[in-house]
Amino acid sequence: MNASPSSPLGTSRRAAPVAEPLRRHVASLLAARKPGFALPGAFFTDEALYAAELEYIFGRHWLFVACEPEIPEGGDYRTFQIGPWPIFIVRRDDGSIGAFHNTCRHRGSRILQQDSGIAGATLQCPYHRWTYDLDGRVIDCGATGEAPAAQRPLKPVHVKTLAGLVFVCLADEPPDDFDDMARRVTPYLAPHGLARAKVAKQVDIIEHGNWKLTIENNRECFHCAGHPELLCSLFHFFGEIDEQRMSAPERAAYARYQSARQETEAIWRRLGLPWQCIEELHGRPTAFRTERLVLDGAGESMTADTRVASRRLLGDLSDARLGSLHYHTQPNAWFHFLSDHVLSFATLPLERGRTLVRSTWLVHADAQEGRDYDLEKLTSVWNATNSQDAAFVEETQRGASSPAYEPGPIAANEYMVELFHVWYEERLRAELEL
Ligand code: FES
Ligand SMILES: [Fe+2]
Known part of the structure; x- marks a missing residue:
């Protein structure tokens, strides 16, 4: 496929031609994928494919990395490792967010070396103390000489925010459909006032599986019987509903x-909150899905008792019973926006068989722990769910790595797994011109 950057399947501009053996290798793997079936084992075990994914999926698409409240004040920064690229985001004093490659323009050291912190008004490389302003310009390079250094600002990374979510793109020319997604999704997310929230808790877990297994696992609830805590609040009626084939408890839940x-x-109607599903999980580089869903029980939040965990609701929301606004973005994120808190999940591959899953719970900036919310109540359901999901992913990595593994059929209620596969294949074909 050889599409222009402005087409829906457009490829971002590449810096160098793709090596022919790699193109042939990826093409042969993609040819082995059977639509409607799970991915062949090589998709989880092949190192060359993993390297191609880092470059052409993670290096060329918009990735969710953080929520704005993670860097609330001027000088606050967060660092990330995306494949071979160390990068950071930083809040400037005017409130804007900069993103840069975290690679010093002198001899290459990482400049910011913690996961997060406060840089202040300038950034100084600890190695020989080259100093940069928050626009990436060199403002001091000690004995090395000013003139050549001035030509070497930090390399910028594309960054965009969407209703308090921070996305970056490492491509020289990122996919141009982000703004379209933002325009359509912002009316759903904005009422939750994420930019005026604060981080109540963030938990990193490492799943011992390929990143695609993490995403596949998120894209279906066929396995949700394995999440007793989550099922207190979650109705898992996705895709086609066939009441005839439901068990008695399922029929009662329905x-x-x-x-x-x-x-x-x-x-929702009374409050003017949009809820209709927008599902564009393939057919575009920045593919996404959003829908406001109802919750079981009291219908307020994803907690064990289905009631809000924070009595200080988000933004200017006035009703606790709003269900859960789901939002997914390909290739690496999913979110639940509730009346009282927001949950964000960012995944980044660490190695072919190791994936970081970062979960963040955010509440209104004015909410006080102990007075307005209880951290255990806020986090217990998804802490349990995450560890159950990590086990599903790890066991699938182990089982699907067996030479005896054969891909089985994808069920109707797993259709979003299939759509993820479709997107993944589309994007590799577009970026590698296959
Ligand atoms: S590598 Fe950063 S100042 Fe030398
Ligand atoms: Fe799950």
Whole structure:
């Protein structure tokens, strides 16, 4: 596929031609993928494919990396390692966010060496003390001489914010469809006032599986019987519903779902909150899905008792019973926006078989722990769910790495797994011109 940058399947501009053996190798692996079936084992075990994914998926697409409240004040920064690229984001005093390669223009040291911190008004490389301003300009290079250094600002990384979410793109020319996504999704997310929230808790876990298994696992709830805590609040009716084939408990849950749906939809309507599903999980580089969903029980939050964990609601929201606004972005993130808190999940590959999953719980900036929210109540459901998911991913990595593994059929309620595969293949074909 050889598409222009402005087409829906457009490829971002590449710096160098793709080596022919790599193109042939990836093409042969993609040819082995059977639509409607799980991915062949090589997709989880092949190192050359993993290297291609880092360059052409993670190096060329918009990636969610942080929520704005993670860097609330001027000088606050966060660092990330995306494949071979160390980068950082930093809040400037005017409130804007800069993103740069975290590679010194002198002899290459990482400049910011902690996961997060406060840089102040300038950034100084600890090695020979080259100093940069927050626009990346060299403002002091000690004995090395000013003139050549002035030509060597930090290399910028593209950065965009969307209703308090921070996305970066490492491509020289990023996919040009981000703004379209932002325009359509912002009315859903903005009422939750994420930019005026604060981080209540952040937990990093490492899943011992390929990043695609982490994403696949997130894109279906076929496995949700393995999440008893989550099922207190989550209705898992996705895709086609066939009432005839439901068990008695499922039919009871479906009846609860239908009545909760009616009641909650009336609240959304009254508050002017959009809820209709937008699903564009393939057919574009910056693919996404959003939908406001009703929750079981009291319908307020993803907590064990289904009631809000923080009594200080987000933004200017006035009703606790808003269900859960889901938002997914390919290739690396998913979110739940509730009335009282936001949950963000960012995944980044660490190695072919190791994936970072960063979960962040955010509440209103004025909410006080102990008075307005209890951290254990806020985090317990997703802490449990994350560790259950990590086990699913690890066991699938181990089982699917066996020479005896054969991909099985994807069920109707796993259709978003299939759409992730479709997107993944589209993007590799576009970027590698296959
Ligand atoms: S490598 Fe950064 S100042 Fe020398
Ligand atoms: Fe799960």
